[in-house]
Amino acid sequence: MIPDRAEPESRPTSRFGWVRAASDRVPTKWFAGIGTAAFLGATAAFGGLATAADAPVADLGAGEEHRNDQFAITVERAVLIDEFQGAGVYVEDGERVLALPIRVENTWNQPLAAYPDSSLTQSLEIEGLTETTPDSVARYDDATLSPSLQPGVPAQLLLAWAVEVDAFTDEQELRITLNDMTLHTGSFVVNGQWWTDPVPAATTTIELEDIGAGR
Template sequence: MSGGEGGGPRTPAPETPAAAEQPPRSGRLAWVRAASDRVPTTWFAGIATALFLAATAAFGGLSDVPVAALPELEAGARHDSEQVALTVERAVLIDEFPEAGITVEPGQRVLALLVTAENRWTKPLATTGSSGAVSQTLRLPSISGEGPVSVARFDDATTDPRLQPGVPAQLVATWAVEADALSEGDRLRVEVRDAQLYTGSFVTDGQTWSDAAPAALVTVRIEDVGAGADAEDGGDG
């Protein structure tokens, strides 16, 4: 009997391409999950941080924080720190000043600051050296980023003196400067720095003052005394 209507079993029609089985959506995303499982979690944190910083910077959130201006002092005003109290009294230009422990080359002169220093600590303090109470705390921003070449007592010219606790001393701090760098009447800005006290442990022992940071600016008018005492005496022998 031939297969007609109501006859034997029918052969199923072939499936169209549109009806072919498609992989489930969850299957297509499985490889994404598998890949992400192999990425360190810290990478995601880093990416999120980078995106946050980029967005913050775009809106000015990372603008530099304004730096507070240093206190401005006039000559004769005292600046106190935990280490030493310093008073810049005068600034003098002189042709040479070997008595203060400084020599200059041709074309240079000596710039001398007369300062009063008082040791506010409990132990004697050196005035010069890497932790000196004067050499690391006085700077001339417009002239040099270094401390003074020499420090001497004003009364007896002792160089590299030590400061005793609570005993003020008049000192002369000197720099070598180009002869045409400064003139009579110029206003010189002196940067006074405050040092920090560190106590050694394990490898090092003892205490030291270091890491001096700008703390105040003193403005002083320059006096030019020429050849110094010889000029005042008329240069006669």
């Protein structure tokens, strides 16, 4: 008796059956990666991954406070004075002192030093001032230079610059920008924490007072 002939294996009924057969041999995680790439590409195409719009810069009135995670700062006055050695500023011929009294509170959880090139002074920018770093930072009450600001303890400070005698005038409006800083935490090579990367967050306009020899 002649044995029955084996039936030939059925071929895929779909013309794309080979795709399914091939996909069965591809690791599942590849599909996850391909899907993620496709999603990111589509999202970026529609602006979904675009950088968030910059926060609006607040316009503060004279004497209004700007508060963030590092400082609460209030610009109280802006004065021109002939000399101010008591604040640690020494002028040469053709110079005067621009002084900015401010009220500051350290809103962080650690002491912060207030010296001329510190995160505090980087938190303020005066329009028209070519040298943004002040010559000195002093306490207003006892003239302590480069004081340490304790958390939650308000202090009155004086930031002072030696400027050209004709750089600023009496009753001139000074536009001052108040910056927010970002806290960075070091790792590997650099340890510790520090505030940097100033970003404009508020502005205020103060009328400059020329007090001559001072009072």
